[in-house]
Amino acid sequence: MSTTTATTSRAVPGAHRLGGLLAPAGPPRRAGALAASATFGWRSMLKIKHQPSQLTDVIAIPVVFTVLFTYIFGGAIGGTPGHYLTVLLPGTLVMGITACTMYGGARLAQDVTTGVFDRFRSLSVWRGALVLGGLLGDAGRYLLAAAIVLILGVIIGYRPDAGAPGVIAAVALVIAFGLSLSWLWAAVAMLVRNPAAVMSLGLAVLLPPTFASNIFVQPRTMPGWLQAFVKVNPISHVADAARDLMNNAGGAGGPVIWSLIAIAAITLIFAPLTLHLYSKQG
Amino acid sequence: MTGDCPAIEARGLVKVYGETRALDGIDLTVRRGQVFGFLGPNGAGKTTAIRILATLTRPDGGTARVLGLNVASERNAIRARVAVTGQFASLDDDLTGYENLIVFGRLRGLSRAASKRRAGDLLAAFDLTGAASRPVGGYSGGMRRRLDIGASLIVTPDLLFLDEPTTGMDPRSQSQVWELVRQIAVAGTTVLLTTQYLEEADQLAEQIAVIDHGRIVAEGTSAQLKAQVGSGTLHVRLLDGRQRSEARAVLGGTLEGPVHLGADPLTLSVPLATPADPADVGRLVGRALTRLSEARVAVAEVTLGQPSLHEAFLALTGHPASPAATDHEDANS
Numbered sequence: 001m002s003t004t005t006a007t008t009s010r011a012v013p014g015a016h017r018l019g020g021l022l023a024p025a026g027p028p029r030r031a032g033a034l035a036a037s038a039t040f041g042w043r044s045m046l047k048i049k050h051q052p053s054q055l056t057d058v059i060a061i062p063v064v065f066t067v068l069f070t071y072i073f074g075g076a077i078g079g080t081p082g083h084y085l086t087v088l089l090p091g092t093l094v095m096g097i098t099a100c101t102m103y104g105g106a107r108l109a110q111d112v113t114t115g116v117f118d119r120f121r122s123l124s125v126w127r128g129a130l131v132l133g134g135l136l137g138d139a140g141r142y143l144l145a146a147a148i149v150l151i152l153g154v155i156i157g158y159r160p161d162a163g164a165p166g167v168i169a170a171v172a173l174v175i176a177f178g179l180s181l182s183w184l185w186a187a188v189a190m191l192v193r194n195p196a197a198v199m200s201l202g203l204a205v206l207l208p209p210t211f212a213s214n215i216f217v218q219p220r221t222m223p224g225w226l227q228a229f230v231k232v233n234p235i236s237h238v239a240d241a242a243r244d245l246m247n248n249a250g251g252a253g254g255p256v257i258w259s260l261i262a263i264a265a266i267t268l269i270f271a272p273l274t275l276h277l278y279s280k281q282g
Numbered sequence: 283m284t285g286d287c288p289a290i291e292a293r294g295l296v297k298v299y300g301e302t303r304a305l306d307g308i309d310l311t312v313r314r315g316q317v318f319g320f321l322g323p324n325g326a327g328k329t330t331a332i333r334i335l336a337t338l339t340r341p342d343g344g345t346a347r348v349l350g351l352n353v354a355s356e357r358n359a360i361r362a363r364v365a366v367t368g369q370f371a372s373l374d375d376d377l378t379g380y381e382n383l384i385v386f387g388r389l390r391g392l393s394r395a396a397s398k399r400r401a402g403d404l405l406a407a408f409d410l411t412g413a414a415s416r417p418v419g420g421y422s423g424g425m426r427r428r429l430d431i432g433a434s435l436i437v438t439p440d441l442l443f444l445d446e447p448t449t450g451m452d453p454r455s456q457s458q459v460w461e462l463v464r465q466i467a468v469a470g471t472t473v474l475l476t477t478q479y480l481e482e483a484d485q486l487a488e489q490i491a492v493i494d495h496g497r498i499v500a501e502g503t504s505a506q507l508k509a510q511v512g513s514g515t516l517h518v519r520l521l522d523g524r525q526r527s528e529a530r531a532v533l534g535g536t537l538e539g540p541v542h543l544g545a546d547p548l549t550l551s552v553p554l555a556t557p558a559d560p561a562d563v564g565r566l567v568g569r570a571l572t573r574l575s576e577a578r579v580a581v582a583e584v585t586l587g588q589p590s591l592h593e594a595f596l597a598l599t600g601h602p603a604s605p606a607a608t609d610h611e612d613a614n615s
Contacts, residue, residue: 018462018465018469019468021435029392030391031389035388046376050377116373119372122364122366123390
């Protein structure tokens with residue numbers, strides 16, 4: 001019959017194999033929370049592999065900050081760039097990673113606005129997996145940003161007195177701080193659902209506390225109200241902690257403890273908020 | 283057990299977006315193994331209904347059970363057994379087709395090895411093996427849609443939602459997708475599809491619900507819907523156009539419907555009302571032709587056309603189904 005011929009010639013060539021593939025699946029399995037998060041983390045890595053330009057942020061920002069601030073401000077503030085580096089480089093590490101945190105939120109906002117998000121939500125997986133997986137990808141990016149800052153720092157003359165253990169501890173602390181901010185941007189992404197809006201909000205929110213901190217200069221010359229802000233600014237604490245850890249000045253003292261408290265507080269506020277907003281999407 | 287209950291059972295579903303009642307009290311029963319079609323124009327509420335049944339959106343009123351499970355309280359159990367292929371391809375453009383399927387396999391609880399095996403099998407069945415290692419962003423519309431449906435089958439679902447599976451497709455891709463849907467149905471998966479194409483519902487769905495402004499305005503098989511509208515239309519073509527007014531008088535006197543004059547001066551048509559006994563249609567038409575012959579009106583051609591679903595839609599909703607409408611139904615909600 002002509003209709004049969006027409007149907008056959010129009011069918012997908014492999015479709016005859018489909019019937020055998022569609023046997024009932026049996027009792028449904030559920031991906032574990034960790035396996036699902038790891039899958040989303042793997043997805044982030046695959047996206048970087050296919051779109052290496054996604055790494056522009058974590059490469060450009062640390063390079064620009066480290067080189068620019070060392071040579072522009074170094075001489076004026078700290079006498080010689082070499083001396084200033086011991087104060088500035090740990091701060092640049094904090095600043096570089098802090099500035100990168102908003103990109104993860106922008107990527108999440110991108111996911112939320114595309115159809116793929118609906119498919120993720122239609123699956124029976126732990127609702128935090130997409131965000132947590134994104135954070136795993138972010139951790140990789142932050143590590144890359146940290147490595148760039150440190151390598152550049154060593155090239156232009158920085159020598160961490162505390163050696164490798166101190167540097168590793170400082171990098172771990174700064175990445176933990178970056179991840180706590182990742183939760184913040186994830187929550188913002190769920191609220192505004194627009195990558196460009198997350199970026200502009202990110203810039204507006206991150207820039208003032210980054211400069212109103214002790215990263216570039218000690219707050220002695222600032223007006224009183226600003227000094228008060230700099231003292232409570234978590235970025236100051238994390239920068240101090242990184243200096244302590246890398247330069248062995250005070251070891252794991254007050255700044256490290258304050259930093260850990262700030263990291264825990266930011267995470268405890270924004271992680272549950274993000275998960276709540278995530279489950280309300282749609 | 284939940285084996286004997288309907289695949290979908292919904293009562294009085296309501297969803298309100300701002301001032302718009304996207305769903306205004308929908309009742310729905312879909313049998314297991316059925317292909318059920320939601321037919322309606324853009325903005326009718328089709329996507330909203332699917333989103334509620336697939337647990338992506340909560341209803342503002344009414345109840346629904348999917349595979350015997352409550353959409354309000356048993357969302358995860360439902361999600362484990364249904365799959366959704368949305369109106370806009372729900373794939374990751376940056377990833378390859380193969381990687382997309384593996385991601386969804388892993389998220390559906392398959393092991394890494396099982397995900398890879400299944401991804402390979404599905405790519406072959408959907409004729410995408412050659413494109414498997416290319417990022418999906420470069421796929422054609424038809425390829426994307428096939429992969430999208432494939433991603434919904436990474437673990438065979440008990441119920442598959444297909445939201446406008448062929449919107450915007452060329453005819454060849456469209457018939458490929460139709461063939462895939464038939465295969466999926468034959469294998470035993472219940473399919474609920476939405477479409478704004480009358481032909482698509484006619485081709486695929488055993489049961490069709492016509493939805494308009496958030497309400498179901500008619501439901502039945504394609505044949506039942508057509509019957510609800512009328513028995514069809516009698517088309518008559520004359521040999522001589524000068525006899526048309528005479529033919530018109532004869533037909534008007536014999537058949538109950540109004541006589542339409544075609545743009546072609548040789549043609550006339552009469553929509554037929556549905557008589558109590560369908561067999562009477564033939565007798566009525568026969569009598570009309572006898573009268574024409576008695577009046578010496580020379581007839582060149584007579585056809586009895588079944589009403590199209592398009593005519594059915596017009597009769598049921600009072601306005602034509604217009605796929606030309608541009609607003610995408612709550613695409614951003």
